Amino acid sequence: MSPSSDPVTATAAYVTAPYAVEFRHVPLRNVxxxxxxxxxxxxxxxxxxxxxxxHLAAEPRPFGHETCCRVREIGSCVSHVAVGDTVVLESSAFCGDCAxxxxxxxxxxxxxxxxxAEPVQAFADVLVAPARVVVPAVGLHPTVAALAEPCGVAVDMIRLAEIGMTDRVLVVGAGPIGLMALAMARKATCGEVVAVDSNPGRLAVASQLGADAVYARSEAPLPEIGRRHGGFHALLVSAPPSSLPGAIAAAAYEGRVVFIGFDWGEGGKVTIDTTAMHLGKVQLRPSFASPALFLPMALDLLRAGVVPGETIVSHRFPLSRLGDALRTVASERDTTRKAMVIPDARFAELAGEGATE
Ligand SMILES: [Zn+2]
Ligand SMILES: [Zn+2]
Known part of the structure; x- marks a missing residue:
């Protein structure tokens, strides 16, 4: 289809810290x-x-990137998706041209x-995106398909962890990424899969996803959990960097500690026992899913139910209530896993059971 010349106006959210959102009507650039x-x-x-x-948004700025969309128009050089297709977006795509x-x-x-860099991002009702970041996503409910990008992050952690069929796995941090990684780890090994979080609600979901044991952070320090279970071969840390020394001490011989938690300030600096790592052949492996890869694999995992999307999605809000959604995610960590935001015109159709008022 050739691009139309009618300008399209988006209703798009712009955020300022802390948790304030304003909506603007913004004409989109030409396709x-x-x-x-x-x-x-x-x-x-x-x-x-x-x-x-x-805290990062001093000026109002557009945001939102974990999105499922329907194609309304394609540029003349686009051939891998068609008008009407359901798609998801890579948060960033590799170029294919560099060395x-x-x-x-x-x-x-x-x-x-x-x-x-787009002036309208995915907390909006329409947007223009480079076709190269667009991935077809047939056969999934949009609120589940929108998990593809963070699920790709969890896939990167699993890939780096090189989980063997009998390995014991420790998941530190049972937020959406940790829970999705746990669900994959459960399929990867017959060894024990153990989860740690400060939050009982999240640990209950970890059990539901197949964790053999769960621990509240206050219950036992990570090295002690390691001792109780004979050491872990793969440790998946999606928690603040302060968890890393304990995770390293919970590793089995030749354990792989994969982490994505970060801290912009001094909390990013931790002291680790390199001698214990050396003598224990423990490896620390940062996962940084940039460019965003593995979205087709993530979609397959969601379709197969290996990663149960309906369990990961805990809240649904209409776009007009994005501010409430942000404040809920910030304050209700016990019950919040992944909150989905749906344009108001689609909310009744897509929010389904469990929609948040
Ligand atoms: Zn490149
Ligand atoms: Zn994300």
Whole structure:
């Protein structure tokens, strides 16, 4: 379909810290030959969105990237999706042209393309995106498909952890990423899978997803949990960096500690026992899912129910109540896993059971 010349106006959210949202009516840029015009169906609130809304956004700024959309128009050079298709977006895509991409390491590409620079992002009703970040996502409910991007982050952790079929796995931090990683780890090993979090509600979900044991943070320090279970071969840490020394001490011989938790300030600096790591052959492996990879695999895991999307999604809000959604995620950690935001015109149709008033 050739791009129409009618300008499309988005209703888009702009956030300022702390947790204040304003809506603007913004004319979208023209759909270029390599772009798509998308109607937003559902967008998840991510930890990074919470950082922006909590303290990073001094000026009003657009946000939202974990999204499922329907294609409304495609540029003249776009062929991998068609009008009407349900799609998800990579938060950033590798370029395919630079030296590292051509050397086969697209995961190391730093010449990234995404919607992060667009004036309208996924907390909106429509947006224009580069076609290269668009991934077809048939056969899933939009609020489940919108988990593809964070599920891809969990896939990256699982891949780095190299879980063997009998390995014992410790999941530190049972937020959405940790829970999705736990669900995958459960399939990867017949060894014990154990979860730790400060939050009883999240631990209950970890049990539901197949954890053999769960611990509240206050119950036992990580090294002690390691001793009780004979040490862990794979440790999946989606928690603040202060968890890393304990996770390292909970590792079995040749354990792999994979982490994604970060802290912008001094909390990013921790002291680790390198001698114990050396003598225990313990490896610390940072997972940084940029560029965003593995979305087709994540969609398959969601379709297969290996990652049960309906369990991960805990809240649904109409776009007009995005501010309430952000404050809920910030204050109700016990019951909040992934909150989905749905444009108001679609809310009745897509929110389904369990919709938040
Ligand atoms: Zn995200
Ligand atoms: Zn590249």
């Amino acid at each position: 270029g030959p390599h772009d798509v015009l998308l109607e937003v169906l559902a967008t998840g609130i991510c930890g990074y969105d919470m950082e922006i809304a909590g 590292v991409c051509r050397n086969g390491r697209v995961d190391l590409c730093r010449n990234l393309l995404g919607i992060g």
